[in-house]
Amino acid sequence: MASQGLTYEGCNFFRQRLVLSTLSGKWVKIKNIRSKDDSPGLQDFEASFIRLMDKITNGTRIEINQTGTVLYYQPGLLFGGQVEHECNPQRSIGYYLEALLMLAPFMKKPLRAVLRGVTNDQKDPSVSPAASASENNSSHCCICNTIHVHTVDTLKVTSIPLMKSFGIDGEGLELKIMKRGMPPGGGGEVLFTCPVRRTIRPVQLTDPGKIKRIRGTAYSVRVSPQIANRIVDSARSILNKFIPDIYIYTDHMKGGNAGKSPGFGLALVAESTNGMFLSAELASNPQGQGSPMLPEDLGCNCAKLLLEEVYRGGCVDSTNQSLALLYMTLGQQDVSKLLLGPLSPYTIWFLLSSRPNLADPGLLLSPLPSRREFLRHIRDFFQIMFKIEVQKQEDESRRGGDKVLMTCMGAGYANISKTLK
């Protein structure tokens, strides 16, 4: 009785594959992980991720070859419970947390995870070999010439409400930043607790509503507390053109809560009348890497990023697209609908690098080619295909770019780990 499995190549979308494999019970084999690279095989942060997966599951079989270029992963059952994990500082906690968000509702016991590492992070291309390989095609922001990895602050304000709309709510759902840790040192701590559900509700999120307020957090650790205020001022200067209801908290952590490295940043979130959240985030360059940033610039850029996000629109911001789509897939056998902005490359696999002309901006797709994609993975693992409809915006309506309406029939997934009492 051999179970089914899938084989992939390359380390891209590593998390997706392991997460989907764990949920669907199909084994996954990833070959040629950075096989042509100078430092072949799995990186430390990926190894750390695998360790985390091992901690939250029971009976998982992981086989890695000598060089680390081949990984075989046979998932066990999701167990949950108390988990403490030391996340590798190469990637921020958000990297690990995103996977946990996807898995947490389907555990045997409610998850209570303490993750330690870098809470807010912004990657310098020169540090990570993975990033250097993809210098011009990864999430490289032209506004501020830096790369963003969304962090815990963003997840806290966007993913948690999103989960609530899927029926994962209640007392247990919480994401708390106990300590902040900036790269490269890290030293932050995040507490994530999530209740367990047997099934997930289908959703119909087709009307994003209008943005009624903007909130944010300007944080600074091991630098002058004044910096946060400077960020707030500059961000407000831009956002005030649209809406007066803006409040940006300043969060200055001291002493033990401030982690090991200095840094500052801003996370903004726009809330709509229908309870949808769009977010943007920016952090300062890590200590000793890149040129020092002015807090004013950072504030401006972050505000512009938020505007960009608003332009894209949709009921879910670009970071949470895959989470929302996954929950839709794992719902009961009912139709779910979700209005999105342009699908992010992470959400799409777009194979033909030789066809850049297809990827004009009107296409709702990033022109960045060569992204393997979440939807494809969902199809591989769950045989679920989304109906994708483009909602064109009329010219005179000043409501941002075109939107995509994603529709799917849930897979009828039920939490098999949860004990029946």
Added chain:
Amino acid sequence: MEAKEQKRHQRKQSGPKAERKKSRKQRAPGAEPDEDERRRNPRAFAVQSAVRMAKTFHRAQDLKTKKHHIPLVDRTPLEPPPVVVVVVGPPRVGKSTIIRCLIKNFTRQKLGDICGPVTIVSGKKRRLTFIECGNDINTMIDLAKVADLVLMLIDASFGFEMETFEFLNILQVHGFPRIMGVLTHLDSFKNNKTLRKTKKRLKHRFWTEVYQGAKLFYLSGMVHGEYQAQEVKNLGRFISVMKFRPLVWQTSHPYVVADRMEDLTDPETLRVDPKCDRTVSLYGYLRGTYLKNKGQVHIPGVGDFAVADVSFLPDPCPLPEEQKKRALNQKERLLYAPMAGVGGVVYDKDAVYIDLVSSHVDQPQMRPTAELVQSLIGTHATLDAKLAASKVSLFSGAAAMTPGEQQAPLENRVWDPVTQRERRKAVFSDDEEEGDGDESYEGDEEGQSEQGDDEEGLQGGDEEEKSSGARESKVGEARRGQDEEEKAPRVKRQRLERVEAKPPVEMPAFADSEDDLEMSGDDGEQSEEDEREGAEGGTADSGHCSEEEVDDDDEDEAEDDNEEKQDGKEEEDDEEDDDYDDDEDSDMETEVTAPVNISKPVKAKVSVLSEEAEEDDGDAGELGNESTGALRWKEGLAQKASEAFLRQQQAAPNLRKLVYGSVIEEQNSPSDEDADEIGGLFRVSRPEKSRSRRVDAMDCSRFVPDSPHDWDQEEVLNSIRDCFVTGKWEESKDAATLLKEDEELYGDFEDLETGEVHHGKPAKEEDSEEEVMVKEDAEEEQKKKRLEKKRRLKERFDSEYDDGDATYFDDLKEEMQKQAELNRAEFENIDDEARVQYEGFRPGMYIRMEIPGLPCEFVNNFDPHYPIILGGLGASEGNVAVSPLQGLKKHRWHQRILKTRDPLILSLGWRRFQSIPLYHIEDHNGRHRLLKYTPQHMHCGATIWGPITPQGTGFLAVQSVSGTQAGFRIAATGVILDLDKSVTIVKKLKLIGYPYKIFKNTAFIKGMFNTMLEVAKFEGASVRTVSGIRGQIKKALRTPSGAYRATFEDRILMSDIVLLRSWCPVSVPQLYNPVTSLLQPVGQKDSWSGMRTLGQLKRDLGLRNKPNQDSLYKPVVRTKRHFNPLHIPKQLQKALPFKSKPKQDQKKGKTPRHLQRPAVIREPHERKVAALLTALSTVHNYKTKKAKAEQHAKHKEFLKQKEREEMEKLKRQKEARKKMYRIMGQKEKKRERSSLKGSSKDD
């Protein structure tokens, strides 16, 4: 039944009774009378007791809430699959008879052997699939899982049999479908009273098993081997109006009850290795829920398999089209039973049989026996074998049929609108001619007069071949060509052809179907065209071998084909080979016999025979043609591919294609790689930049735009202005419009104080304003607005109205309702091809599943009497894990308790498998303690190594599935509560040690452990002695190894034994052995036996355990107990009182002679004196005695006297007392009276 005539009831026409009734009748509809009664007699409705009122209210509410179920989204398909009716009962109870009677009742057709599922159309909205359930427990278990309705046949003359109860228990475990009991053999009762009593007894027993009031049907007797028509009709009515409950397992898993099976294995591989794994396609209605294409299925009795491909086919037994009339006409009463040989065509695993003795069109009832005349095809057999096997030569030359006869079926076949008819004709004209010849030949051979029949059968076959031309089915899907029922399948088949023209098999599941969608219309037309052509030319082969077709194909088609080719499908090649073989075969056979080959070439062959010589040539040289055709095809490939590519690039961007990719992309990429090869041997290892980047890119979900907008420009800023609440709102949500609407709605009001009446602004004004604003399509706008307004008004009204007594439950129900509507509506308008990709195959579709890798026994030992079920498996249900099945309980009817580690056969989910359970029970502290045996009457847990199954699934266990055993076979039942990969069962382990040195409370213990390390692990553990002295392990000692120092609460003895009680984890034996009962040889399907229990093994091998000698019973030998005499010291003896002193006296023995005293002899005088004295004393004695008697009598007299006096005295006293009381009573009365009088007087 009772013949006694009774007086009929006379209804009163006049008089008070009639009046009363009349008035009551009149009053009934309105609610006023109640009101009236309340008003008239308010006290009757008044609250008597607040407490009781509260109680009754609570009671009512309780009852109300009890009725609530958790509302579920209604996911029943619009066109549901046929209802599965399982007919079950002991042997010889009449199962087949009742199926036959029901089929006859619904379709007016007689069926011979009930073989496999039989599907019929029973009404305008219902189809039924009858399955007969044999007496094998495997079959019973499988069918219980798929049944919607169970007809439980009970032999009334015998009573209930064990199988019935077993089946009921199986049903209860796997969800309880509807059950209807049917009592048969009622005619065997001669006595009416016993009949009645038996009925009642059986009914009540049935009720206790099912539910109170469960329907039990009585079939009173047989008429000509059939049940009475009226009773069968009633039963049929019950079945066709019955509602079914959704069962959890069934609604959450897709499943197919296969009604047809074909072996697709390549004949060549078969020839080389007859025992090779088979590729099999199974057909059936999809039930349960949506089925995704590449899934896993479990075939109970065979095992788990991955589905290679699923495709949907036109419904072979469709519901009638929507129409107004009441009943079905004869044409719509369809019957579909491919395994049962209905309609003259029997599908076997590798052949199609045509039954030539079938009913004629004109006389459909005349078909008493079904006789298989001819085996038409044996794909797997060689030519010789085929020649030998075929009994009938089809084309040996005979009289042609009259055209009139042929026309008859054509006319009857009016089934669908014009198009279909047209097509049918086209196909038919060709067929007719063939049929002509065929039929006549056959007629000759068989000497049969029913030619029309034959012809039809053949036509069916031919046509079928045509459809199979699309390479899909090697074994054709010939359909019975007879009667009017046949119409439906035929029409459907046309559709099938259309579908297959673009072979769905070869398309990767999620091909760029947007293109397909666009093209689908074209394709349809095209294929139609092709077909017509084919029909004309005799080759309706929509495959790729004929030249014309390639020519005809427009680019789209070609593209598809290219893709197929590029996919490198070997099947195609295989097929071509087949074709070739077949062709040859048939060529040679033409004169002699016609084994109607099921694959496409035969059709070509037949057509050849029928008509054209040119065509014949073509066929003869088909191989050549084919190869050239294929080549030519390949020539165009590259060019066409590039064209298609270009077209795609130019085409409007299609999101779905971008997301899910297209086939071409995937195919192109490997070819690129190939280009790097040098000389076909070496590969240039060139770091492919783009690819590696793609593959090893950073894993990040952040989406940062490449070309962000310049947010400093005003116009860019303006582009999102309306995304904020400060921006402009839509017309419908704008505050101003909403206000205006409110005005309209609530604008009219009357000021009560002033009496002034305010009117809202008339709507016209607004309209006119709007007209000013928007000139064009104002009408349209207005209309829309009005509709919108109406809708909103209604919504508001609804919400307000409902809010009054809307409960949480109502809200939930409404939500579910909305979801159900959305589910139905969302994909409604998409055509099936695309829809299947989005939501999977819908339940109700007739699908074909191709499953590779089936063991050859499945095909070789195929027996249609045993159901083949394809149960879809959920996300991770294909994996094996340890799963504790808690709440297992031995069945109370099972005779014996179950032993841990004895293999048990479980039915869980779809599966039947043997596994080794460990039984355990939970202690009060949450520890799972291993049990050696299941408790007799309690629940216990069990842990097995088995497949992952969702919690809440029921299961049952049997010890063996082979044969019949005495007693109740279901050993245990339970439910899955938890899944886990690790086990927490422990068993008790006692470690024993002996003290070798004892100080006060400290002792040195040895013999418990072997090394210091072991001891170290147990430091601090508590120990105790057998006598109950508790202690603790302190520290390991160096020598002897394994010894340790322990302290106790008291000093222990050297003879004490020290115990350490511990718990030792137990591992679960990893046995998962699927019951492969379907693979058993025919006739031995119920003889599967798996792993034997230890007990069975010993019994079978005649082994016995060597018993412990000490535990054997031996005869008890008791030694005689000897007690020493009690010795009392002399001193003590002296001090004792006499009573306690040991008595020395011994028993008097014979006095020795010397001690005996001499006898005294009296003197004569002395003797006289003595005699006198004796006489005197005698006299004296007498006198005294007499005196005493007298005295006594006197005394008695005296006593009597005294008593009498006493009586007298008492009497007197009584009199006196009586008198006194009377006087006292009178006095009292007087006083009372006087007091009463006195008081009244006083007043």
